[in-house]
Amino acid sequence: MDDRRLTDWMEGYVRAWNSNDPADIQALFTEDAVYLTEPYAEPWQGRNAIVRGWLEIKDEPGQTTFRWEPLAVEGDLHLVQGRTEYRIDPPRSYRNLWAIRLDGDGRCFEFTEWWMKEPLPE
Template identity: 60%
Template sequence: MAEPKSWIEGYVRAWNSNDPDDIAALFTSDAVYYTEPYSSPWQGREEIVSQWLGRQDKPGEATFEWHPVTMRDEVSVIQGVTTYPDKTYSNLWVIRFVPDGRCREFTEWWMRHDLK
């Protein structure tokens, strides 16, 4: 069974470094990355890296806390909270792994918390 902890640690490291090699190491060459419901995914490692860098956050700008909802042999569902200085998001991630622990399909759904 793929263990999501090390992959998520790598994701957070890539999130904070914006290093193309850190990002690329997370995904298979033919991976797909769904950034929101009903939109076309980023297809292939090269496009994932390029699109990620086009939307990058500043290093250390956000914190991410998470826990598993379910873990199976090839897929994990993760619930998280991303906190920026001025906004907070709830996250739901579906991560489909290959046996070596890289991701072949990633789906992230996020919702901004209401400001009151």
């Protein structure tokens, strides 16, 4: 499965995650994008709200490593599976499933994330 738009977008997402630069975050999303952070929570609606929400719960640069792989692409919908590892005390890891809808310019207009915390090793 080779979708350059997805690869470019994911590289931009990881760059924004590590920089927390509002311009990097804004570049990922359309003006009217919707970002769903967890079930039953109010989504962030619009590029400015996404930047605000992102920065309110930001991770510090260098705090995480993230690996991902595409699961499926159907039209504008891209499903991605990921694993996030936090280098904090105690370390923790998450499994991620993302549904990303990209427009023709490679910007996201709808992003939904699900994450599951892995148990700590005994």
